[in-house]
Amino acid sequence: MIYKNRFGAEQNNMMNKILIVILTLLAGLSFAQTTLFEQEPNNDPYTVNQINAPVIILGEMQNSDQDMFVWEVTDVDAGYFWDIKFKGIADKLTKMDVMQLTFTEDGSGVTKVDELFSIKNLNGEVMAQSGLIFSPGRYYFGLSYAGGQNTTKSTLLDDTMLSDLGADFVAENEAIDAIKIKPQNSYQIDISQGKKQHILTAKNNSQDNPVSLKKGQQRGLFFEQQKQWITFNIDATETEQVWKIDGAVNIGEKLQLNLFNAQGQKIATTQSNALGRFNLANLKLPVGDYLIGLSSQTNALSRLEIFSEGEYIAGHEAEPNDDFSTANHFSIEQSVQATIGKDKDKDYFKFEIDEAQISSHYELKLSNLKQSKIQLCLYTSNRHKLQCKTSHQDIVLSQLSLSAGEYMVAVTDGELDNQYVLALINTGPQANMMEAEPNDDFSESQFMGQKRIVKGRFNEKETDYFVFEVNQEDQVWTIQAIGEAINGLALYNAANQNVQSVRFNRGTKRARLAQLNLxxxxxxxxxxxxxxxxxxxxxxxxPVDQSFETEPNDDLASSQPMEFNQAKRGLLQSNEDVDVYRFHLNNEQGINLSIQPAQDADINYNLYWENMLVGKKNGQLGEQLRFRGTLPAGSYRVELKAGKNPSDDIYQLEINPVNLADCQHDCEPNDSAHQANVINPSIHVAGEVATHGDDDWYQIPAFTTKTTVTFQSDTADIKHDLNGYINYDQKLTPEFNPDKNQLSFVVPANQASYYKIDQRAANYDYRVLINHQAIEAPKQYNNIQLSINNVPKKLQAYSPYAQLIEAQLSVKNTGRQAQQLTFKAEVNDFRWKIDFADKTAEFNVNANETVSIPVVI
Structure with missing residues (x-):
């Protein structure tokens, strides 16, 4: 990669990107990792973005853009190992060069470029390098890309699978291909801090006075005299094992390693590569003492480890290989014959993929010769499980796309004397659009291509994970899968939280998540x-249609707001789908909620006030649902769910205000004493119970004297249909008059009474008498004016402590007569309480008088 235009004066004229820094805590680590969004221009060393590691860098390159970052490695940073993960742009060759630069004395030009190492990324996969050592200094990271998939031609043109499914699928695919999609041109660099380096003490170190290193233990080395001497021993129990000497030196430094036997003969040698890595592998060592000589050109810092790699095999397994540390080595295109030597025996193997082999797909196959139960698992070198399968038949882990590194294979749960053959087969170059295993876990999600499309195959019952990017706002998205046997489709966010999911009947050919506002x-x-x-x-x-529901909206957190007289339209295409809407009432309000499903659908709804259910109904096919009632101030949510008949057609939901005076009888919700309707001055109550799966409740305000309340019915026996209460739940003793079909209750003075009409009453119509008289209509006070003063403009809305607001209620009587008034306070949130300072709600206000009443909120 040549950075000629990086060092010139010309800068990219792209719109500046927002630089955002987010601190997140990494589980189990004591440092905070920063996420940084690159800021343009950052095309050369003079406009470079500064970074501090550990850091996650998110960036995007368009057209001929290049990006550059610089990391100032401190003395503290140099005392740790570092890991770098690089994910390039999908379907394009993306390259990251790490270099050090020498500038002119005045800093106006670059005189020397030392390219330390490069990481190439072909198709947006993640490439990783671990255990790197950086010396103190400035390191420049240069990003560039080239090539890309032709997005103007259908990637599924003449696809036989679409043809087999039918002409509708072919036509549908062609329509989708015609959609213009903004390319996914983002990349990600993750620089994470590893373990602290533990330096071996090596005073007076020399060939005659080497420092001893325990096998299987990684240690750091500091080259005070540019040479280090290390000794280790192989005993009689270790001669059948294969050994590896592995290490790394500061990036940019050169290191020579020589291995000597006890007689002083050099038996192996190696040098560090561009990443500072070096190793001697496949060592079969006889009993004896060994000496490692390390030579550096500078006072470098290095790490070194000596460990057993198990045993390399050809054709047959070699016991012991019953744990990861003694795993047998085998190679690509090489088969291994093995036998379960004891019941529930475990056999471990390992293989390596180098940089030249990462562009191919692989198949890990276990031929189960006795066709008995056995399990095959694939792991990374740090024992992270990638994929597992159990079967009585042959097992194949296919379409494997593996990055460079070492992999472990475990064969377990086999029966005694079960024979099998294990093989790793190169099945050819990776192809665009094709699914690549392992992707059976969220952490192994496969990146979809530029057109956000992938072809795959389920082997037996399987779950596959994919990831794609959205880089434009205010768009509605659809995720669709077609095939012969799709069982489930779900959408997750980057935190692995389920956003939207649908389960399908076995054998579904098309699965879809639609109306997604991503x-x-x-x-x-x-x-x-x-x-x-x-x-x-x-x-x-x-584009997003504000009148149409957008997914996800399955719960209160993702619900969509509703306003009066603004209809919402939506889809309930499966029995699993739920649509949630929310609205708020500032005051007590009569509402009319209507839900019109498609003609071939039925919808069920629940209406909640905060977390209290206040209305519900399960609809019939094509039935319009209504909730008409009086609701107190507060926050509400409506949950809609498909009944037995989901539909691909649209439903409509609307909420409108209604005049409270229009509600003469049975105003829902009135299914608890706390929501009881005040009995109307029309001297009778009428309604229908169980319309919302509830009883009906009514309230009669308190009288100053003991009062008899009587209900009378001319249509049905009233004896068992009605109960009276005070204090919400204290039952009153009824007195039944069979001759007049009357039920009477004696209510104590200064007590409001509540009446529950049982669901068995069905349609009811009762006359109400007070002390055997009809109810008098309450007086209307048109000459009373109210206002509230001294309320602060700012409230501690999110204070963790209780608040106390002292205010003044101003009552003005503009009439010619004194008035005895009783006040009732309403709030729009159940957590607020209002009290009158002198604990009474009754006040006398003379003609043309204004009274100030203290209230406490």
Whole structure:
């Protein structure tokens, strides 16, 4: 890579990107990792973005853009090992060069470029380098890219799978291909801090006075005299093992390693590579003492480890290989015959993939010769499980796309004397669009291509994970999978939290998550199925329509707001889908909530006030649902769910205010004493119980004297249909008059009474008498004016402590007569309480008088 234009004066004119720094705590580590979004211009050493590691760098390159970052490695940083992960741009060759620069004395030009190492990334996969050592100094990271998939031509043109499914699928795919999609041109660099280096004490170190190093223990070395001498021993129990001497020196430094036997003969030698790495592998050493001589050109810092690699095999396994440390080595295209030597025996193997082999797909195959139960598992070198399968048949882990490094294989749970053959086969170059295993876990999600499309196959019952990026706002997206046997489709965010999911009947050919309002960033897809090929793709379907629901909206956190007289439209395409809407009432309000499903659908709804259910109904096919009632001030949510008949057609939801005076009888919700309707002055109550799966409750305000309240019915026996209460739950003793079909309750003075009409009453119509008289209509006070004063403009809305607000209620009587008034206070949040300072709510206000009443909120 040549950085000619990096060192010139010309700068990229792209719009500046926002630089955001987010601190996140990494579990189990004591330092904070920073996430940095690159800021343009950063095309050369003069506009470079400064970074401090550990850090995650997120960036994007468009057209001929290049990006550059600089890391100032301190003395403290140099005392740790470092790991670098680099994910390039999908479907393009992305390159990261790490270099050191020498500038002119005045800093206006670059006189020397020392390119230390490069990491190339072909298709957006993650490339990793670990255990790196950096000396103090400034390190420049240069990013560039080239090539890319042709996005103007259908990637599924003439696909036989689409043709087999039918003409509708072919036409649908062509329509999706015509959608113009903004390319995914983002990359990510993760520089993470590893373990602290533990330096071996090596006073007066020389060939005659070497320092001893315990096998299997990694240690750091500081070259005071540019030479180090290390000794170790091989005993009689270790001669059948294969040994490896592995280490690294500061990046940019050169190191020579020589291995001597006890007679002083040099038996092996190696040098460090561009990354500072060096190793001597495949060592079969006889009993004796050995000497390692390390030579550096400078006072470098190095790490060194001597460890057993198990045994290299050809054709047959070699026992013992019953744990990771004694795993047998085998090579690509080499088969290994093995036998379960004891019941529940465990056999471990390992193989390596080098840089030249990462562009191929591989197949790990276990031929189960006795067709008895056995398990095959693939692990990374640090024992992270990638994929496992158990079967009585042959087992194949196919479509494996493996980065450079060492991998472990475990064969377990086999029966005694079960024979098997293990082989790793190169199945050819990786292809665009094709699924690459392992991707059976969220952490192993495969990046989808530029057109956000992938073809894959389920082997038996399987789950595959994919990730794609959204880099444009205000777009609605659809995620769709087609195949012969799709069982589930789910969307996750980058925190591995389920955003939207749908389960399907076995054998579903099309699975879809539609109307997704996805924000810029990474989005993860989980696809479930069995024994079939599939095509998965994500695509935008147009700008966000504010009147149409957008997913996810399955809970209160993702619910969509509603306003009066503004209809919402949406889809409930499966029995698993739930749509949630929210609204707020500042005051007590009569509302009319209507839900019109598609003609071929039925919808069930629940209406909540805070967390209290205040309305519900399960609808019939095509039935319009209504909730008409009086609601107190507060926050509400409406949950809609498909009944027995989901539909691909649209439903409509609307909420409108209604005049409280229009609600003469049975105003829902009135299914508890706390929500009881005040009995209307029309001297009778009428309604229908169980319309919302509840009883109906009514309230009669307190009287100053003991009062008899009587209910009378001319249509049905009233004896068992009605109960009276005070204090919400203290039952009153009824008195039944069978001749007049009346039920009476004696209510103590100054007590409001509550009446529950049982669901058995069905349709009811009762006359209400007070002391055997009809209810008098309450007086209307048109000449009373109210206002509240001394309320602070700012409230501690999120204070963790209780608040106390002292205010003044101003009451003005503009009439000609004195008035005896009783006040009732309402709030729009159940956590607020209002009290009158003198503990009474009754006040006398003379004609043309203004009274100030203290209230405490």
């Amino acid at each position: 924000q810029p960033g990474k989005h993860y897809v989980e696809l479930k199925g069995e024994n079939s090929a599939y095509i998965l793709r994500a695509f935008p379907t147009g």
